[in-house]
Amino acid sequence: MDKCxxxxxxxxLGVKRGNQIIxxxxxxTANHAEIMALIGxxxxxxxxLLKSIIGSMEHTGNVKFFNSRGEKIDNPKIGYVPQRLSFxxxxxxxxxxxxxxxxxxxxxxxxxxxxxxxxxKESLKKVGAEQxxxxxxxxLSGGELQRVLLSFALTPMPDILLLDEPVSAVDRxxxxxxxxxxxxxxxxxxMPIILVSHDLGHVRKYATAYALIDHTIIExxxxxxxxxxxxxxxxxGINISDGEx
Amino acid sequence: MDLxxxxxETLLPFSWVQFSFMKNALLAIIMIAPLFGLVGTMIVNNNMxxxxxALGHSALTGIxxxxxxxxxxxxxxxxxxxxxxxxGISMITQSGISSSDTIIGVFSSSGVALGIxxxxxxxxxxxxxxxxxxxxxxxxxxEIKVLAIVLLIVIVxxxxxxxxxxxxxxxxxxxxxxxxxxxxxxxxxxxxxALIVTVSIKWVGMLIINSLLVLPAASARNIANNMRAxxxxxxxxxxxxxVSGLILSxxxxxxxxxxxxxxxxxxxxxxxxxxxxxx
Numbered sequence: 295m296d297k298c299x300x301x302x303x304x305x306x307l308g309v310k311r312g313n314q315i316i317x318x319x320x321x322x323t324a325n326h327a328e329i330m331a332l333i334g335x336x337x338x339x340x341x342x343l344l345k346s347i348i349g350s351m352e353h354t355g356n357v358k359f360f361n362s363r364g365e366k367i368d369n370p371k372i373g374y375v376p377q378r379l380s381f382x383x384x385x386x387x388x389x390x391x392x393x394x395x396x397x398x399x400x401x402x403x404x405x406x407x408x409x410x411x412x413x414x415k416e417s418l419k420k421v422g423a424e425q426x427x428x429x430x431x432x433x434l435s436g437g438e439l440q441r442v443l444l445s446f447a448l449t450p451m452p453d454i455l456l457l458d459e460p461v462s463a464v465d466r467x468x469x470x471x472x473x474x475x476x477x478x479x480x481x482x483x484x485m486p487i488i489l490v491s492h493d494l495g496h497v498r499k500y501a502t503a504y505a506l507i508d509h510t511i512i513e514x515x516x517x518x519x520x521x522x523x524x525x526x527x528x529x530x531g532i533n534i535s536d537g538e539x
Numbered sequence: 540m541d542l543x544x545x546x547x548e549t550l551l552p553f554s555w556v557q558f559s560f561m562k563n564a565l566l567a568i569i570m571i572a573p574l575f576g577l578v579g580t581m582i583v584n585n586n587m588x589x590x591x592x593a594l595g596h597s598a599l600t601g602i603x604x605x606x607x608x609x610x611x612x613x614x615x616x617x618x619x620x621x622x623x624x625x626x627g628i629s630m631i632t633q634s635g636i637s638s639s640d641t642i643i644g645v646f647s648s649s650g651v652a653l654g655i656x657x658x659x660x661x662x663x664x665x666x667x668x669x670x671x672x673x674x675x676x677x678x679x680x681x682e683i684k685v686l687a688i689v690l691l692i693v694i695v696x697x698x699x700x701x702x703x704x705x706x707x708x709x710x711x712x713x714x715x716x717x718x719x720x721x722x723x724x725x726x727x728x729x730x731x732x733a734l735i736v737t738v739s740i741k742w743v744g745m746l747i748i749n750s751l752l753v754l755p756a757a758s759a760r761n762i763a764n765n766m767r768a769x770x771x772x773x774x775x776x777x778x779x780x781x782v783s784g785l786i787l788s789x790x791x792x793x794x795x796x797x798x799x800x801x802x803x804x805x806x807x808x809x810x811x812x813x814x815x816x817x818x
Contacts, residue, residue: 371718372716374712374716376712376713379709379713382584385584385760386759386760386765386768387705387709387765388764388766390765391705395702395703398702399699399702400698400702401702402701402702402705402766402767403767403770430764443713456716
């Protein structure tokens with residue numbers, strides 16, 4: 295069987311805000327089944343890079359997407375799981391409502407239709423959240439909400455999955471459940487994953503590669519080499535012999 | 540129209556049905572109220588009640604410009620000015636220079652002040668005080684037709700863009716990741732608010748138009764658990780307070796718009812109470 299050649303290539307990306315350079319000369323590739331972790335200190339530009347990929351940040355340079363046959367995709371589908379969905383928790387919108395805002399043309403208050411409901415149910419089932427379908431999203435726990443958002447990000451199947459600190463509002467048990475889910479999904483589907491995380495423990499455990507960012511890419515490598523990197527040690531102020539991680 | 544009038548006369552068991560101004564007013568309310576209920580939900584979702592309030596205030600400047608240019612029908616100058624006003628606010632807000640409620644506050648008060656200055660120049664501001672409180676009983680047959688056409692346009696655009704707006708209001712980045720042009724849809728939304736506010740302000744009044752937009756949705760939000768219930772409640776509450784407020788104002792001789800708002804406020808507090816004991 296041919297190897298899957300889907301990937302996302304970031305070429306020479308730069309972002310400026312006023313006179314301030316937030317990112318420059320960022321060149322980075324994430325391939326199929328790879329979980330590329332973006333690490334770096336606060337304000338290094340990790341989230342900005344993610345937003346540039348989504349298209350919510352004006353930038354120079356290119357972001358190119360390629361499908362499993364290695365062909366360029368012009369209108370890529372992006373799956374995005376935000377850090378914390380900032381929304382008004384009193385908004386009466388259910389999980390099913392949210393799924394249908396993206397899949398239905400007619401207003402969701404006119405009804406959902408059987409096939410769309412079924413589809414949403416199947417997507418939720420993959421993350422073990424089908425029982426949440428009629429719950430208002432403002433009433434979900436942190437872990438439940440992230441699972442629902444993951445499922446929403448995967449519907450329809452995206453060409454890339456972006457996770458922005460996806461577990462910052464999740465309790466300990468939920469964190470490993472969430473990452474295990476991502477791990478089990480990643481080989482099943484054809485897409486690269488980019489993960490922003492400040493927790494090197496998570497990165498070491500779940501990512502396959504890392505990119506150290508400080509307004510540009512300082513270095514990229516396989517994740518097993520991460521803790522031996524002088525640059526990583528300096529950025530995070532860690533000393534391996536202390537056994538801090 | 541004549542058919543509708545005679546239908547109303549046969550169906551409604553009230554003595555006021557013989558007055559055509561009451562029939563016109565009732566028709567206007569039956570058209571405006573549900574739409575206000577629908578659009579109001581999105582205003583509340585986006586925390587934009589201050590914004591729609593400012594749009595109402597901008598109408599005063601719109602009228603003033605109309606007077607200066609010698610346009611007979613102020614609706615055109617009001618709409619044009621409100622559209623520019625709305626896009627201006629949303630552009631500055633999106634650029635993130637200053638906090639949005641400050642910007643809206645500045646726009647809102649300058650809109651009112653400019654309007655009052657121009658209109659009072661000839662010493663005759665009292666002529667325009669109608670626009671402050673509104674007079675639903677003054678609506679004419681032809682105005683109802685114009686209203687119907689505008690509302691139809693709004694409903695069509697609303698139906699086509701609702702889901703995208705909803706996802707955008709939930710989270711901008713999430714909407715962008717799904718390929719939604721958030722800025723485009725937000726602009727459509729503010730223009731729609733500008734349109735319905737200006738087209739109905741003469742009858743509803745600048746001081747209370749925002750309450751009619753916001754209160755039904757805010758009440759529905761207190762008791763709804765999903766989008767469908769949210770919208771059904773909002774439309775029903777809006778329609779109920781509109782119709783009952785008009786009828787009540789006829790019998791007790793009060794201003795119709797304010798009576799409607801009072802009824803909506805009572806409903807709001809009832810739903811708030813229901814929400815409190817449920818939690």
